Amino acid sequence: MKNIPIIVDTDPGIDDFFAIMLANSHDQFDIKAITTVAGNQVLEKTTENALKIAELFKMKARIAKGAEGPINCELRTAGNIHGNNGLGDVMLPDTTRKLDKDYAWDVIYQEAVKSEGKLQLIAIGPLTNVAIALLKYSDLHKYIDKIVIMGGSTESGNRDAYGEFNIWVDPIAADIVFKSGIPLTMVGLNVTMKAGIIPQQLDELLSVTCKFDTQIRQLFTFLQKSYAQVGYSFIAIHDALAIAYVMQQEVLKCKPYYVAVETRGRHSRGRTVVDLDRSHKTKALNAHVAIDVDKEMFIKILKDMLKYYN
Ligand code: RIB
Ligand code: CA
Secondary structure, eight states, X not given: OOOEEXXXXXXXXXXXXXXXXXXXXXXXXXXXXXXEOSSSSOHHHHHHHHHHXXXXXXOOOEEEEOOSSOXXXXXXXXXXXXXXXXXXXXXXXXXXXXXXXXXXXXXXXXHHHHTTTOEEEEEOSOSHHHHHHHHHOTTGGGGEEEEEEEOOOSSOOSSSSSOOHHHHHOXXXXXXXXXXXXXXXXXXXXXXXXXXXXXXXXXXHHTSOOTTHHHHHHHHHHXXXXXXXXTOSSBOOHHHHHHHHHHOGGXXXXXXXXXXXXXXXXXXXXXXXXXXXXXXXXXXXOEEEEEEEOHHHHHHHHHHHHHHTO
8 A cells, every 4th residue: 555655766777677667666665756856876867867767667756857057166076876867878768758847856855744744855966856845845754754865974975985875975964964863764875785686696686587678777786886887896786785675674683872073174174074973962863874784685575575566
């Protein structure tokens, strides 16, 4: 029964593809919208990818275009990981599906109000759209049940020593979201990299019969090459873990912490500064931070997803 209204705010992106594929396979998710943001690739490409993904999975969700760049800084993309088209240069079938007439931030607000406070907003790209929605609609916080982000890290980053890509692209937007007061769960690199898929596990996944086997193989193969080029023998589909958590919270161990976003540091701009020792006695614990992952459970969730598309 589709009783959990969600919106996925995304920058497809290879791992975003798997996140949307996973969300669509969950029988309790009522996916109200997919909202696109610039990140892994420029907005035109992430939006085209979202339309094609929605077509591939015959999704009824609204597809709404969002921000073409971060707040008050230049866009920096991740073509080295996700390819020139943002999806590993895999060509999904064309679509005549049309974009929503409204912008992402307006759709987020509309669907939040219509969902009467039950909407869960899952943000798996830079947080620009979410920040704009919060800035434009001062009562949005009343209508959002929770925000779950793939972003940040309690340890090192993936764009520099401390910057995880989604936060690093738009630290000002992230700062606005972390200060919003809306219940927030942070699924960071410290768990998504720990849930990295080694070749043997990838073989297990690819042995599951799935009607999108061709596209999946191409996407995983591209990601393996990208990760190998930066020294990893496994691949991490970061965004899918955020969706898996919303589906089955036991997949992650989370604890409340005070998290600040570094918006000005010369060497650490875009860092999520997690007060693990709780030294800030007066600061509100503004985020549930994922600190461990049940990797076997995550792999099973992915296998079950592939079986759904059998
Ligand atoms: O750091 C990983 C995150 O950045 C993922 O959401 C990936 O898709 C990129 O957007
Ligand atoms: Ca993403």
